[in-house]
């Protein structure tokens with residue numbers, strides 16, 4: 270690049286650039302590099318002097334007379350700026366010889382054109398930067414607003430959760446307050462809260478207590494595996510105000526099908542005994558230890574008895590019979606809370622102790638009708654076990670085990686009459 274005009278235009282453009290740098294960085298880029306020669310080859314000349322500068326540094330604090338800094342032709346140097354032209358750093362150019370009279374006007378025009386273009390470009394860049402900064406600020410503001418909204422939403426969700434928990438606790442408390450006397454269970458703080466409801470329920474008639482127990486406590490009970498194989502829950506049947514209560518072991522096939530205790534062959538035998546004693550089924554109350562049928566009429570498992578027996582104790586509390594007759598060994602053992610042989614329990618009148626109140630009720634333990642029916646099929650082996658001799662007025666179907674049961678039942682009735 271040897272055209273002085275070109276060089277001058279470039280130098281001026283660069284000076285403008287430096288002015289902008291100074292404007293934005295606050296640095297005085299007053300060059301001290303070699304001044305480009307109007308005549309010599311200035312390619313490769315350092316026209317800025319800025320390469321050696323750090324931000325904020327000033328290489329010349331007070332440019333001296335004749336020193337015009339950045340490689341711009343100055344006074345006393347060949348290629349001085351056109352007279353009367355303002356220099357980029359704000360000082361008026363001194364009048365003096367130019368690079369050439371014939372080139373001076375053209376160079377100034379080029380300089381003006383380049384400077385204006387550069388300023389325009391710089392202004393555009395400034396505007397773009399300002400725009401970008403504005404956009405960035407808007408983005409940050411939007412982001413902050415989103416974070417604030419998310420925070421508010423989380424707070425709302427937390428409040429709703431707390432409200433739901435409070436409502437649930439209030440519902441549970443209300444339900445506890447309405448709860449009926451529960452099946453036999455250990456006292457605990459929750460039980461204490463039921464005290465007023467229990468007090469109210471204590472005044473209910475037995476029928477209402479039983480209905481509540483069946484609907485609200487037993488319901489669709491799933492407390493033991495028998496729930497999976499049963500067809501019906503066999504709760505109990507008879508007179509809720511009965512003085513005499515019969516308690517068997519568990520429902521059989523017919524009972525499971527019909528949902529009523531003692532309705533199969535064993536039930537018919539029980540009805541026959543009652544008939545012989547001048548009683549009807551409607552005079553007594555009949556229930557079982559288990560409310561669901563064990564598959565294949567197998568023996569009840571201890572776990573099943575443990576889960577189900579609270580319902581039976583609650584039934585006894587509701588009915589408050591004067592005498593209880595346990596039919597079979599399982600019922601006798603449960604009511605006595607002891608593991609005894611049937612003949613041991615039959616020897617005398619036992620006492621059932623109600624687990625919650627401690628109240629005692631006389632208890633007779635006798636054979637289960639199913640057992641007596643099995644003796645029918647085996648034939649009458651005679652009066653085993655020292656039972657009473659058959660009475661002449663007994664029906665022909667009576668077998669010796671029937672006689673034993675009838676004798677036990679008569680003792681129970683005698684207890685009632687006391």
Ligand code: SF4
Pocket residue numbers: 487490491492493494495496502559560561573576577
């Ligand atoms: S046997 Fe008793 S505890 Fe088991 S499911 Fe039936 S009602 Fe519930």
